Structure formats: structure tokens, C-alpha cells
Amino acid sequence: MNTAIKPFFPKKLPRFTLPDFERFEIAPGIPVILCRNSTVPLVTLSFSINQGSRGDTLPKQGLTQLTMQVLNEGGGDFTSSEFHDRIDDLGSNIVCFSNEDYARIQITALRENFADTLALLSLMLLKPIFSETDYAREKNNLMVRLSQLADRPESIVDKVFNDSLFAEDHPYYLNASGKKSTMESITLSDVQNRFKTILQSGHTEIFCAGDIDAASLKELLSASLSAIFKVNPVFTKTLLPIVHKPAGIIIVHKEGAEQTELMLGHQSIKSTETNHVSRTAVNSLFGGQFSSRLNLNLREKHGITYGVNSYFNSLQLCGEFIISTSVAPKDSGTAIQQILIELDKIRQKISNKELAFVKSSMVNRFALNFETNMHLIMNSLMLRAGEMTEDYIQNFVPRVGELSVDMLLASAREHFLPENMQIVLVGDKVSIEKSLADAKINLPISYREIADLW
């Protein structure tokens, strides 16, 4: 064997045929995107309604999440246990959940049981159980979970970071999981009303992937949903202006912390067809994958973390740029120092070698994004109303091919803003302060208390 010779590494674009995204509508104007996949006899379906937790009010934060949680209990004349026995008898899953922007219901079912699963979903939406017992249990579960968040460094850093980015009057300031006080004030009647609003006021879209053809899916969906959705309100959104703050540090003291949990970032515009390829590429080089500059520096050179990553989080009305990692308390300052150095560097210079690498990586990776039902649903979600078009996916590879060093540098300068970095550290306060001083990080510091968060 002569391993000194690396085998020929093909540079030409791979031949890959995109799966078909079939579009149709069911009454009353609900768009459906189907991507067939007959690898295994399964069907995955996602209902997406643009009524997420940002529709909550400040005094009732957590209402949407609780509503979806109670909806999970089932429908019809069944008790929750009876309903779930029926789902389990089919080997199916129906999960209701929400995020900032959407209320979602996701179904996974064996092909042979898909129709019966849809019938159960139909019952759930038409006549949700919403019993006092289920409501009380699920509310109690969420409230106990809220009290547990204070134990988890990742949850603390996430919450404080979110608060640092969005002012109190901003839709994304609201905490999806609520606070103990707000959750306490939510009644069963609030839940029932919120559910009605979600169904009646939200624009609904359906994404499906799996072993089913369009005609069968259309027939099944029409039969099971026609009595539930009377109208499908038009999808509207008004993008929010991006607000940047001067860079600053927030320390949250956590008793007995063995590590410092770190999150840095700022508001950012949301992904669009114009900026998505270039900023995905530049983030990939910066902190988006294992071979990124950040990981090579903090992990492979300095050995101060198990891993570090960065990403753009695209919300419906704006976006965020986020860097996160965990380090030993003594390395907190070094980690921030090195991250800021790397931010500065990538805004100054990107090599042709890096450009070639990231183009190759993105183009070749494309084929891996269409393997499983969940991959296909994720891609379909990109095609939701008002977001990307199919043309965008069809032309993704040529768009990557057009990238240049100048485009990546422009993207880095536009989207990575060191002067606006909000830096949150959760850990031992004394060690963090010493470490920041040692690393000569001279940014204004403020403090938050865990007890005040939830």
C-alpha cells in the first residue's frame, strides 16, 4: 500500500438529481408540499401554523407552549390515556409543540397506519380534550421544568443572551417557556382561547415526506381536515429593524459551576435568497464546522474547549448571529479574546484556498441533505410561504459556484460585528472576573441573578 499518495479527489460538481417537491392545495387554500421518499414504509408530516410564542402577552408568557402541550393530550370523546393508547397501537407519533414563530404538529406513522393516524389528528384538532386534569398536570410539568432550568447552564446562558439582544417591547423578548409567575396566571380558558386563535388566525402550511403519492395524500388530508380549517388567512409579515447595542459583558454567577458557559452574538438580518449562500459560506469557515477557524483555534490549538460553534438563527421577523462554547473558568477570558481575534481576522482576510474549500464542502454536502424524511421536511420548511423559492434550491449549487473571496469578505464585514457583541458568561463569578482581567478584556460588565430569570 502506498498511502503517501492521496487518491484522486474529484473536483467536478457531483451529479445529483434533486427530489421533486410536489405542491398542491387543499381547501380552504392550505398549501401542501410533498417530497416522496420510499426508502422505508414511513410517512412524516408537519403542520406549521404561524402562531408561535411571540403571540403571547407579557403577563401570560408561556401560553402558546402550554396550549400545545395540553393539545398533545388528544381529542374526541376519549380520555388522554385512551387517545394515546390508540396512537401507540398504530406505532405512530403525534407531537404538538411551538417555537417563537410557529405552532407545529408533527406526525410520524407507518405507511399502512397513516390514514388512521390522520383521523386521530383530526379528532385532536376538531375536538381537543382540554380537560381540567390534563391541563393541571401539563401546567405543573412546565412549571417544575421552569424551576429546573436554573440548574442548566445552557438554559441560563440562552435566556440571558436572548434578554440582552431584545428589549422588553420586542416580540422576541418573550420567553417561549414563560416565567413561573406568568405560567401560574394562565387558566384553562386561556388555553382554549389560544387554541382557537392559533387555528383561526394562523396561516397553515403542510409539509410531508415519505412513502405516499400526491393523490392519496390530497385525498386523505382533504377528508380529515376540511371540517377544521374554514379559512387560511394570508401569510403576512413585516420584518423588524435590526437594533445593535455596543459590545458588553453580562456575568451570571452560578454556584459550584465547573465550567463557564459562553454565548456571544448580536441581532442580524434574517436569511434571504440574496444573503443565505454567502453568509452560510463565511460562517462555515468561521465557526460552522469542525474545521472552522474558531474550532481550530480554541480546541485544536489552545485545547480550552471540547467544541465551539457559530450560526445564524433565522427567525421569522429578524435573525441572530450566535457563537457558543464551554470552557474551564480560568480560560473564560482567553476564549473571548481568541473569539474576538478570529472575528477581526475573518473580516480582514479570506484565502483562495478557504474559498475553494468552502465551495467544495457546500456543493458536495448538498446530496446529504435529502436522505431521510426529516431532512426532506427541513428542506420543505425553507420553501414556506414568503421565504425561499424552489428556484433557490434548484440553483443552490450554481450560486455557491459564483462565490468569490470578495463576496465572503463583504459578508463577514456585514454580518460579524465585534463592536456589537453581547457576551454572556455563566459560571463562577470570581474566576470569570479574574480571567477577564488577565486577558485584558476591557468591556463594560453587568450582572444578572439566576433567581430573577424565571
Added chain:
Amino acid sequence: MFDFQIRELRLDNGSRVLLYNNPKQPLVSVNLWYKTGSANDPAGKSGLAHLFEHMMFEGSLNVPKGEHFYIVQEAGGICNASTSTDRTNYYEKVPKQYLETMLWLEADRMANFVAALTPETLKNQIDVVTNERLERYDNQPYGMMHEHLLNLLYPASHPYGKPVIGTRDEIGKYSMEDVSGFFRTYYSPANATLIVAGDYDKSKITGLIDKHFGTIPAGTDNPIPVIDPRDSLLPNKKYFEYRDNVELDYISLAWKTAPVSFPQNIAFDLLGQILSGSKSSLLTKRLTIDNRLAQNESAYEISGKYGGYFIVSAMAKPEVTLDTLKTIILEEIDNLKTSDIDNALLNRSRVGYISYFINGLQSISSLADKMNYYDFHFGNPNMFNDEYTAMKTLPAEEIKNLAKTYLNDNYCELRILKRTK
């Protein structure tokens, strides 16, 4: 129904090769299992097998440090590795045209790892693993649960007596000789099984494998030590409690079982489902749904080459005592042993498991890993139908007998209590 056509080869150097051709997607998965894990860690150096897994990405003779990930990512692929008690796996999934590059990467480190080993790369990865331990265990609520449970279940000398990642005081006590010695002992071709699955050219695949793996010398300087686990069921009850930065108290009861065997592993999975797999599972219903005593609960078996244990855990709601949870857990287990298993619940558990099983067959890399799992434990990579059939037909009596045999009065009890502020 799930009969995959798998071609089996044995190279002259002893390496086992399994080939599964599936052109549905233009992807290929390379999945390599070395038959070594934390069970092979030397005394006083727990975590060495896991550290070694990290070192395999630090370069080999022709692949400089950092290049392994770089090359895979340039090919648009994904790669990673994991260490368990018994085995270490390495895998890549790439568009099919990069198959040969992946085979070359794996072959170069199988043949030439030691050539690139330096004190700097060793120190770097010890630092990384130290941070990994902090991030995943020490700094997580309930993060130390399994380590304390292992202490209760096994003597320190047992191959499963220490955590895979290594104990806090032993991580880092590895020398260059430890690492190179571990490689010479456990990373020979004869101690590895390579699976290539996906859309490869059937007429060229054996030639490619022979080109890159066929001429790696078989020889290992060090014979593989034989492990004698000297394991037995617990002779008495064991108890340990500790305080942690957690909001809710937590209890785990664990019973020693047996090394992994088929179809007993499926019977244990079904037993876990019957206790805690759905809202009508015995413990879920009683603890979490009907009486709201627990925030959550779980029941499952972990088994390997040298032993196993069945663990039932529950997290108490505020104001609920762990004694209350323990009483109910033991009552339900006693009921299982003395009464017939409810047929509807059993069928529900079966179909839930089948659905999960089928879901896992979508990805070519998951398929390849499952083939290596079957092959490693049962000497047959194509047991998909056997598993499926066992899930559908395993008699209730066999599941009940498991409970009678293993879930006896001698168990380990671990309690994690809220730290007093």
C-alpha cells in the same frame, strides 16, 4: 422483509469486510469498528480507549493533524467516532465519488498512526477530553449519575467499573507509550471490521479495499489481553446517595443482568417499553400521569460483552419523597413477575418498537452501524429480520421470566438529592 444482501470478505491480514450495495441515494458510508473500548483501559488509566479515539483524528503518516476532518468536509461529508465499553467506531458518509478518499483516510491511520503521534498532540487532546468531561458530566445536573451507578454495580477491577470517558483523577495520566502501545495492541486489521454501504461500483469495490487495506501488515506486536470479568449477580443490596445542584430529587434502581445476547436483548427492550415507553406503560401511568408523583421516569437495559444492567429511574416532583417512588417502582416490578402482562400493552410496546426500528433504517450510515453492531455481538451482520421477528413474536412469558430472573431483591439504589442552599 428486511433481508439485506451483504457480501462478506476476509482479507489476508485478518480484516473482516462487509459490503452492502444500495444505489437509492448517491451516498456511501464507511463504518469501521475496532473491537476495543473502555473495557480494555489499563488499570489506573481509565479513559485511554476514548482518548485514543480522539488521537485517531490527530494525524497519521500521510494525513497531517486536522486534515482528516478537513478532507471529509471538503468532500461535503460527515465523519465522527464514538467509544463504548466494548468497541470504538469510526465513520464517514460522503457523496459516492469520494469513497476511495475515505478508504485511504481510514487505511492510513490503521497502518501509520504512530508515525504522527507527538507529545503536543497528546497534550492537546488530553486538554480537550478534560473539557469534554466537564461539559458533558461534571457541569451537568445529574451528570455524575452513571459514574456513581457503575461504582455501585461493579468493582473497580471489572471492565465496566469505570466510565468510558475516564475518572476525573485518571484522565490525563496517559504517556506516549500508553497511546502507542494501545494502538499496537488493539488497532490491528484483524481486530477491525470494515463496512462499506451505499452506492458504490460493485465491480471495483473489492479492488479498492484490497488496494488500501489489503497490504496493511497483519502483525500486532502485542497480543490482546484476555478479559476475565468475573462478574456475577449482586449478592446483596447496595446504596449510595449524593447531593448535587439540582432542583428535584432522583432515584435509580439497577439490577445486574447478563452480557448481551439475542433475543434476550429484545426482551429487555420490550420490558423497558412495558414499564416506561408510552403513557399507558406501567410506571409512566402510575408515577407520572395518574398520580403526578414524578416529573419523568425511565426503564431500560444497558448490556455489553462482559455484563449488563437494567435500570429504572424516576425524578420526584417537589414534596414527593423518593421512598414513595421506590415503593411504586418495586410494586410494579413485583406485579410484572406475578401477573400476566397485559396483552394490549405488550402489543403497543411491540408496534412502538417496530416503528422506531423502521425509522432507524432510513439513513445509510445508521444501517451500516447497525450491521456492525449485529456482527460484533452475534457474528451475523444481517439480523434485521431476526430483530423484527423477535419484536413481533417474543412470548410474554419470556419477558416475564426476565423480570423474575434478574429483577430480584438485590439491586443498587442511587439517590441524587437537592443540595441544601
